Amino acid sequence: MDSFNDFHASSDNNLSNSWSDLGKSQTRELSDSTPSNLLDEFDYDALLAEPMDQFVKPHSLNQNKDNSAHALSCDYDELMNMDFAPRFELLGDSDLYAIPDSKPPVADNQDPAIPIEAQQEINIHSNPTYLAPVANNWGLTALPTIITTEVPSGQGPVGMYRNCILNAFTDPSTPLKVIDNVKYPFENELQVALERELQRQQDVLNFQSGYLEVVNDRNKREQQDMLMQEDLQAYLSSLAPTTPTPTPAPMEQDDEFEAKKHGNKRPLNIQNFDPSKFYEPLPSKPNAWGTINPKTDEPLFQYTAFGDLNPLLTYTASQFSEYIASHPLNRISTTTKQSGLTLWIQTVPADSGRRYPNRASEKCRFAECPDSHRTIRKGDFRVAFDEQFSQSKTTDPFHNAGYVHLFCLEKYLDFPQLCKDFNVRPDIRILREGKNKMAITRDHPSMENIVRKFIVKSEPWNKFGTGLRPTDYYAHTLNYLLTKEHLDRQPKHLQRIREKRGGNSIDLHMNNLDEYVDNQRARKEETGKKRRREEKREKRKRVDNNEESDDVLDEDVLQRGFTRPRASKRSRR
Numbered sequence: 395m396d397s398f399n400d401f402h403a404s405s406d407n408n409l410s411n412s413w414s415d416l417g418k419s420q421t422r423e424l425s426d427s428t429p430s431n432l433l434d435e436f437d438y439d440a441l442l443a444e445p446m447d448q449f450v451k452p453h454s455l456n457q458n459k460d461n462s463a464h465a466l467s468c469d470y471d472e473l474m475n476m477d478f479a480p481r482f483e484l485l486g487d488s489d490l491y492a493i494p495d496s497k498p499p500v501a502d503n504q505d506p507a508i509p510i511e512a513q514q515e516i517n518i519h520s521n522p523t524y525l526a527p528v529a530n531n532w533g534l535t536a537l538p539t540i541i542t543t544e545v546p547s548g549q550g551p552v553g554m555y556r557n558c559i560l561n562a563f564t565d566p567s568t569p570l571k572v573i574d575n576v577k578y579p580f581e582n583e584l585q586v587a588l589e590r591e592l593q594r595q596q597d598v599l600n601f602q603s604g605y606l607e608v609v610n611d612r613n614k615r616e617q618q619d620m621l622m623q624e625d626l627q628a629y630l631s632s633l634a635p636t637t638p639t640p641t642p643a644p645m646e647q648d649d650e651f652e653a654k655k656h657g658n659k660r661p662l663n664i665q666n667f668d669p670s671k672f673y674e675p676l677p678s679k680p681n682a683w684g685t686i687n688p689k690t691d692e693p694l695f696q697y698t699a700f701g702d703l704n705p706l707l708t709y710t711a712s713q714f715s716e717y718i719a720s721h722p723l724n725r726i727s728t729t730t731k732q733s734g735l736t737l738w739i740q741t742v743p744a745d746s747g748r749r750y751p752n753r754a755s756e757k758c759r760f761a762e763c764p765d766s767h768r769t770i771r772k773g774d775f776r777v778a779f780d781e782q783f784s785q786s787k788t789t790d791p792f793h794n795a796g797y798v799h800l801f802c803l804e805k806y807l808d809f810p811q812l813c814k815d816f817n818v819r820p821d822i823r824i825l826r827e828g829k830n831k832m833a834i835t836r837d838h839p840s841m842e843n844i845v846r847k848f849i850v851k852s853e854p855w856n857k858f859g860t861g862l863r864p865t866d867y868y869a870h871t872l873n874y875l876l877t878k879e880h881l882d883r884q885p886k887h888l889q890r891i892r893e894k895r896g897g898n899s900i901d902l903h904m905n906n907l908d909e910y911v912d913n914q915r916a917r918k919e920e921t922g923k924k925r926r927r928e929e930k931r932e933k934r935k936r937v938d939n940n941e942e943s944d945d946v947l948d949e950d951v952l953q954r955g956f957t958r959p960r961a962s963k964r965s966r967r
Contacts (some may be wrong), residue, residue, distance in 0.1 A: 429800060486491065600768050615679070625706050630753050672826040673790040674699050680781065681720060698751065701782060701789070703796045705754035706760035708768070711806035714798075718807075723781060730816050734784035737812075738821040739800065739845050739872070742774050743831035750793035760802040764911045772898055775800040775876050778821070778832070791825055791832070801907045804871045808853035809861075819846035833874075838883045841876060848872045868906055877905040 433854065474486045560569050575720055680701055682891070684694035695717060696704045724735030750756045758768040758776075770776050779795040803809055812818065820834045820842045834841045852872070858864050868874055881889075881901060898917060902907040 423855065450542050473798055533919065535582060551919055568880075580881055617694070618696070619679075619699070622696075622704055626752060626754065629706055660745070664748070665749075667827075669749065669790050669792075669827070674786075674788045676782070676789060676793075684720070697795070699753075700751035701795065702751055702755050702793060702795045703759065705752060705757075708759055708763075710761050713758070714803075717779075718793045718812065722782075723784065726784065733817045734781065735781040735817060736783050737816065737818045738780055738832070739777040739818065740776050740778055740821045740832040741834055741836055742770055742772050743836075744772050746831060749790070752795060755798055758799050758802055759796045760798050760806065762806060763799065763802055763854065764907045766800075770797060774905060775873055777803050777835075790828075791823070799907060800876075801871075801905065804867075805863075808855045809872070810848075811854035812856065813849040813852060813858070818849055838879060840879060840883065843873050844879055845872065848875065872906055 412627060493944040501911065563569050577584075579585075638916040665904045675698065678701045680691040680697040682696040686692065687694055692710075695712060696707070718735070718737075719730075721733065721735045724730050747756070748755070758765065758770055760768070777798050777800050778797050780791075781795050782793070783791075802811075821830070821832055822832050822835050822842055823833065830836070835847060853870075855861060855863050864870070877900065889901065892901055898910060903913055
């Protein structure tokens with residue numbers, strides 16, 4: 395039994411030295427055969443004389459021989475066939491946890507690794523307890539190569555390879571050249587592993603570059619949105635403020651007065667209407683596109699989070715031509731007649747100012763609009779550029795890319811040809827909220843037939859010989875035909891009211907924006923002249939009154955100068 399303890403505890407034993415070196419260095423494989431001189435020194439008689447119901451307990455390599463006598467519950471044949479090497483199953487990368495954390499072992503490249511075919515695959519859970527190392531924190535022999543770590547001298551590079559000889563090279567490309575010269579062509583498994591790792595690195599690089607591009611684009615768009623919001627706030631603050639109606643204090647009134655007071659619920663309904671009950675916001679802001687502006691180095695068509703074009707920007711006729719002809723939504727169909735960009739012919743709704751994203755969204759986007767304020771007034775006809783209808787029916791119909799006067803679109807573009815080539819429709823939709831205040835048939839159902847007939851039978855400009863817009867074009871426009879239909883079907887008393895009231899009414903300009911602006915300018919000039927004449931008359935009257943008052947004052951002063959003041963008599967007591 396002492397010999398058995400000497401076998402495990404003696405520091406001169408070769409096997410003990412191997413275990414000791416294993417604790418100080420890195421994990422390495424041991425030979426399959428046990429040295430024969432150790433078996434010759436083993437006292438088998440003393441071992442067999444011990445009781446059979448005890449087991450050998452793990453003990454330290456430095457314990458005393460006098461306290462190390464234990465019984466072994468096995469016979470001589472089992473002991474002869476026993477393998478004392480710590481051989482375990484291959485657990486993959488999880489074996490790396492067994493490397494000691496306190497002090498990295500020194501790389502040992504002296505003993506060659508045993509081929510994996512010569513190893514015995516023994517489950518770690520089936521080994522006897524005494525086969526496990528005492529400290530149980532040494533590396534497990536999982537691969538035929540050695541798990542290497544940092545070289546303790548500090549002169550070499552940090553180890554990255556399981557085979558420590560690879561860490562000894564100062565140039566990492568040197569062992570690769572040797573392997574390539576000796577092993578090429580590589581085995582299929584190695585070749586597949588290399589290709590997989592190369593693909594993984596390429597995927598990582600692509601992901602990193604794409605991630606950086608997305609982050610930079612997001613930051614750039616956020617900065618643009620912030621600047622756009624600041625400019626929009628400055629623009630809206632410069633507009634004429636709307637005068638709020640003062641709310642009277644509540645008073646106790648009888649039921650009859652309350653019924654009369656709340657008889658017209660229209661203002662209350664407008665104020666309390668919540669579009670979010672019927673519509674959903676856009677999932678994301680549309681991407682900018684179009685020709686790059688050389689001044690800003692940005693695409694021409696930029697959007698807000700509501701899906702409308704930048705309200706601070708206006709567009710020329712050529713830019714609108716690009717917007718309609720080159721829109722990305724044109725590619726969702728084989729023909730532009732079924733384009734995802736829908737041009738709705740609408741009437742301007744009343745009491746809908748709250749429905750737009752901001753006060754500038756409902757203005758005409760033509761830079762050449764005759765109206766200096768680009769206002770689309772109630773009673774006008776307009777065109778809405780809808781980019782969401784073809785993709786989603788749940789978005790707010792008031793949140794469009796933009797609006798223009800129908801008059802402006804027919805004046806600056808070949809509108810008949812546009813109707814032949816692109817998706818132009820009369821707005822006759824039934825909205826989720828109920829009545830469509832923008833419908834072209836809101837006042838007269840016959841308006842739909844006027845629009846559809848014009849789309850089919852109107853003559854493009856190139857049919858007029860020169861290919862340019864005719865000088866008397868307005869009488870042939872859709873805007874004129876709709877206005878004429880509206881006046882023909884209105885009640886007769888409305889025309890009498892207009893004639894009695896006077897002013898720049900629709901029966902005079904027929905929705906011709908040029909004539910409307912000229913009439914307004916003439917009226918302002920006439921009003922200004924009249925006001926100036928009245929101001930001169932009032933000023934002359936004030937001057938005459940002041941002169942009369944000065945004359946009265948002078949006479950008063952002269953009169954007081956001729957009279958002598960008399961002393962008052964004091965009353966006696």
